[in-house]
Amino acid sequence: xxxxxxxxxxxxxxxxxxxxxxxxxxxxxxxxxxxxxxxxxxxxxxxxxxxxxxxxxxxxxxxxxxxxxxxxxxxxxxxxxxxxxxxxxxxxxxxxxxxxxxxxxxxxxxxxxxxxxxxxxxxxxxxxxxxxxxxxxxxxxxxxxxxxxxxxxxxxxxxxxxxxxxxxxxxxxxxxxxxxxxxxxxxxxxxxxxxxxxxxxxxxxxxxxxxxxxxxxxxxxxxxxxxxxxxxxxxxxxxxxxxxxxxxxxxxxxxxxxxxxxxxxxxxxxxxxxxxxxxxxxxxxxxxxxxxxxxxxxxxxxxxxxxxxxxxxxxxxxxxxxxxxxxxxxxxxxxxxxxxxxxxxxxxxxxxxxxxxxxxxxxxxxxxxxxxxxxxxxxxxxxxxxxxxxxxxxxxxxxxxxxxxxxxxxxxxxxxxxxxxxxxxxxxxxxxxxxxxxxxxxxxxxxxxxxxxxxxxxxxxxxxxxxxxxxxxxxxxxxxxxxxxxxxxxxxxxxxxxxxxxxxxxxxxxxxxxxxxxxxxxxxxxxxxxxxxxxxxxxxxxxxxxxxxxxxxxxxxxxxxxxxxxxxxxxxxxxxxxxxxxxxxxxxxxxxxxxxxxxxxxxxxxxxxxxxxxxxxxxxxxxxxxxxxxxxxxxxxxxxxxxxxxxxxxxxxxxxxxxxxxxxxxxxxxxxxxxxxxxxxxxxxxxxxxxxxxxxxxxxxxxxxxxxxxxxxxxxxxxxxxxxxxxxxxxxxxxxxxxxxxxxxxxxxxxxxxxxxxxxxxxxxxxxxxxxxxxxxxxxxxxxxxxxxxxxxxxxxxxxxxxxxxxxxxxxxxxxxxxxxxxxxxxxxxxxxxx
Ligand code: PEP
Ligand code: MG
Numbered sequence: 151x152x153x154x155x156x157x158x159x160x161x162x163x164x165x166x167x168x169x170x171x172x173x174x175x176x177x178x179x180x181x182x183x184x185x186x187x188x189x190x191x192x193x194x195x196x197x198x199x200x201x202x203x204x205x206x207x208x209x210x211x212x213x214x215x216x217x218x219x220x221x222x223x224x225x226x227x228x229x230x231x232x233x234x235x236x237x238x239x240x241x242x243x244x245x246x247x248x249x250x251x252x253x254x255x256x257x258x259x260x261x262x263x264x265x266x267x268x269x270x271x272x273x274x275x276x277x278x279x280x281x282x283x284x285x286x287x288x289x290x291x292x293x294x295x296x297x298x299x300x301x302x303x304x305x306x307x308x309x310x311x312x313x314x315x316x317x318x319x320x321x322x323x324x325x326x327x328x329x330x331x332x333x334x335x336x337x338x339x340x341x342x343x344x345x346x347x348x349x350x351x352x353x354x355x356x357x358x359x360x361x362x363x364x365x366x367x368x369x370x371x372x373x374x375x376x377x378x379x380x381x382x383x384x385x386x387x388x389x390x391x392x393x394x395x396x397x398x399x400x401x402x403x404x405x406x407x408x409x410x411x412x413x414x415x416x417x418x419x420x421x422x423x424x425x426x427x428x429x430x431x432x433x434x435x436x437x438x439x440x441x442x443x444x445x446x447x448x449x450x451x452x453x454x455x456x457x458x459x460x461x462x463x464x465x466x467x468x469x470x471x472x473x474x475x476x477x478x479x480x481x482x483x484x485x486x487x488x489x490x491x492x493x494x495x496x497x498x499x500x501x502x503x504x505x506x507x508x509x510x511x512x513x514x515x516x517x518x519x520x521x522x523x524x525x526x527x528x529x530x531x532x533x534x535x536x537x538x539x540x541x542x543x544x545x546x547x548x549x550x551x552x553x554x555x556x557x558x559x560x561x562x563x564x565x566x567x568x569x570x571x572x573x574x575x576x577x578x579x580x581x582x583x584x585x586x587x588x589x590x591x592x593x594x595x596x597x598x599x600x601x602x603x604x605x606x607x608x609x610x611x612x613x614x615x616x617x618x619x620x621x622x623x624x625x626x627x628x629x630x631x632x633x634x635x636x637x638x639x640x641x642x643x644x645x646x647x648x649x650x651x652x653x654x655x656x657x658x659x660x661x662x663x664x665x666x667x668x669x670x671x672x673x674x675x676x677x678x679x680x681x682x683x684x685x686x687x688x689x690x691x692x693x694x695x696x697x698x699x700x701x702x703x704x705x706x707x708x709x710x711x712x713x714x715x716x717x718x719x720x721x722x723x724x725x726x727x728x729x730x731x732x733x734x735x736x737x738x739x740x741x742x743x744x745x746x747x748x749x750x751x752x753x754x755x756x757x758x759x760x761x762x763x764x765x766x767x768x769x770x771x772x773x774x775x776x777x778x779x780x781x782x783x784x785x786x787x788x789x790x791x792x793x794x795x796x797x798x799x800x801x802x803x804x805x806x807x808x809x810x811x812x813x814x815x816x817x818x819x820x821x822x823x824x825x826x827x828x829x830x831x832x833x834x835x836x837x838x839x840x841x842x843x844x845x846x847x848x849x850x851x852x853x854x855x856x857x858x859x860x861x862x863x864x865x866x867x868x869x870x871x872x873x874x875x876x877x878x879x880x881x882x883x884x885x886x887x888x889x890x891x892x893x894x895x896x897x898x899x900x901x902x903x904x905x906x907x908x909x910x911x912x913x914x915x916x917x918x919x920x921x922x923x924x925x926x927x928x929x930x931x932x933x934x935x936x937x938x939x940x941x942x943x944x945x946x947x948x949x950x951x952x953x954x955x956x957x958x959x960x961x962x963x964x965x966x967x968x969x970x971x972x973x974x975x976x977x978x979x980x981x982x983x984x985x
Pocket of ligand 1: 716718757873919921
């Protein structure tokens with residue numbers, strides 16, 4: 151037997167001859183069993199192999215199949231190895247494809263390339279391969295799979311073709327089938343002969359098997375050459391394809407590595423069970439039976455009607471859907487808050503899209519039915535958006551389909567796709583390709599305990615809604631998720647973004663214990679939420695809530711808020727179709743003061759612009775709205791907006807109940823001086839009392855000049871959401887960069903420190919009202935940096951308070967000093983372990 155370079159020897163008990171598996175699953179199970187028995191893999195590997203079949207074709211051709219596990223389950227592989235089943239009568243692998251040699255591969259890295267290479271050679275030697283299908287000597291199989299008969303130098307030295315370039319393959323997983331197929335496709339577009347040479351071996355680039363046979367791994371130098379009329383074009387296109395794929399392959403490998411290495415936050419399942427990995431979208435652990443939503447039947451019948459009648463039908467369906475969305479937005483605003491409700495407002499806007507309506511009408515003019523035309527128009531537009539590959543546009547496509555389904559439901563109730571109607575009685579974990587935001591918002595938490603989707607992203611609306619609803623969720627788990635069966639018991643880990651189907655009794659009891667422990671922790675936090683956030687050594691931090699409407703104040707107080715640190719008044723404008731006048735605003739501010747019953751209230755003057763666009767203000771479109779006329783810049787240009795707001799605020803202050811005013815997006819001293827001047831004029835006009843006038847520190851310029859600004863502002867509140875986006879130059883709405891936009895980035899922390907120092911020089915206080923204030927570790931670190939007030943989403947308050955009560959202020963100050971010298975946000979977060 152020859153030596154084996156990367157997979158080790160092939161012992162006889164890993165070759166089983168003359169087997170007759172019932173079917174493909176049985177063949178995989180048998181092969182996996184052999185690998186388990188040989189100590190190559192953990193038991194969960196069989197399921198991983200089955201899942202791989204759901205997402206990729208492992209039939210190599212010529213009667214050979216190479217089942218192997220999913221890349222993210224590599225942890226289940228203990229040692230590289232292969233198990234071979236000889237199936238003389240063949241087993242159906244895919245319809246019309248029969249496997250007679252099943253080579254199950256367990257490989258930790260790109261070692262399966264070596265196997266693939268030998269197999270592809272065998273595939274070209276039909277006689278030898280045919281012999282392996284029927285041989286009764288396992289030695290034949292072992293020799294064929296473990297020796298490289300062709301390594302001798304070829305008789306004729308190989309040479310490159312006329313035109314050439316050299317390249318070092320940098321695909322982390324070597325040249326596997328997917329990129330190789332792209333090379334083939336590219337080469338096939340040209341008449342020229344194209345060739346790859348690696349050392350003494352050559353392959354025709356138009357032949358996939360030949361390419362794979364080269365067994366190229368990362369770091370190997372190849373010569374790419376071509377000959378023929380369009381050789382130059384072919385080579386330059388091939389080079390472009392190879393380089394494009396480099397980026398993709400490296401990103402895929404990095405993602406897989408990141409996911410595999412991602413510390414499992416929170417729950418650690420016992421015994422490394424098989425898991426489907428996705429992206430964590432909403433924290434929490436859930437146990438339940440899976441309910442897999444079948445993809446909705448998309449066939450919409452084509453029933454033409456006279457055009458004039460069709461136009462009316464469409465018009466009515468659109469109007470009815472608008473009303474429906476409005477009701478849904480109102481309901482969502484009440485249950486989950488105004489920003490979530492904004493999702494349905496935006497969907498309502500989609501109904502006004504003239505391209506969409508035009509396309510529908512064109513199809514109706516061509517003689518098609520209303521529902522059919524509408525459905526086609528939605529699909530075509532959504533398809534175009536999704537195909538652009540931009541995560542934001544993909545999310546937009548999902549919204550478009552969601553709204554399209556609603557209109558269909560109006561046109562014909564049978565077409566609304568009420569896929570969520572037949573949920574099981576027992577609480578389930580819902581599995582779906584993707585879930586529309588309106589479907590998520592409508593989920594009944596007593597029937598659905600968790601949510602996992604094949605597509606989607608952590609910043610998509612569905613994920614945001616799941617978080618708000620407290621529903622553990624994972625997204626982007628890939629199509630393998632949909633191959634799971636309804637009724638399977640599973641554990642969904644929304645902290646780590648993993649789904650564990652068929653958990654062991656130990657995993658189940660560990661998960662139950664964890665859920666119970668979390669419940670107790672939450673109960674403990676909630677029990678103590680009205681206690682102040684005083685550290686063990688007596689340093690007290692003010693804890694306030696970010697609340698926009700008076701009717702949300704009671705909930706905030708019940709969570710332990712000591713006041714409102716940020717009332718975002720733009721929501722008074724966003725919520726309505728018109729601008730609220732002075733009286734309406736006075737009513738809103740007074741109601742908030744009443745609800746707070748003497749507790750502090752900081753009202754932020756209108757922050758319109760950036761992502762908060764108010765359609766009825768008809769503001770000019772800007773190319774970079776986040777860098778445009780936003781916040782204070784708009785207020786100073788629009789007295790028609792600022793004056794009534796300030797009048798209402800100073801009139802509310804006359805009640806004697808606490809009220810401070812804060813201005814957003816300040817970048818310079820002249821802005822504050824101008825705003826203070828206007829405030830003073832209006833205060834005098836309405837004969838109101840003096841109130842504290844603060845500014846938001848959201849722009850690096852403000853943080854850098856904090857010592858100067860502090861002369862003119864009574865307090866600072868740092869808006870870390872914006873400060874992070876402006877410091878790191880990462881659009882806060884860009885989902886692709888979301889993971890990097892960490893407010894604990896050392897650069898942001900340094901700006902916070904400068905703000906604190908600048909404020910202290912003039913005896914001003916500093917609060918934080920950006921999202922990081924609600925992160926328990928973030929809150930601890932900010933306290934160490936010297937921030938005096940933290941204002942956050944009410945739900946975050948109990949955990950933040952508890953965290954701070956568990957710390958010593960001295961230790962937090964030392965922690966902050968260390969954080970300031972860290973190189974990355976990850977290093978900063980790693981400090982949590984030392985706290
Ligand atoms: C911030 O930028 O951190 C902030 C609190 O303001 P908003 O999120 O409303 O822009
Ligand atoms: Mg802001």
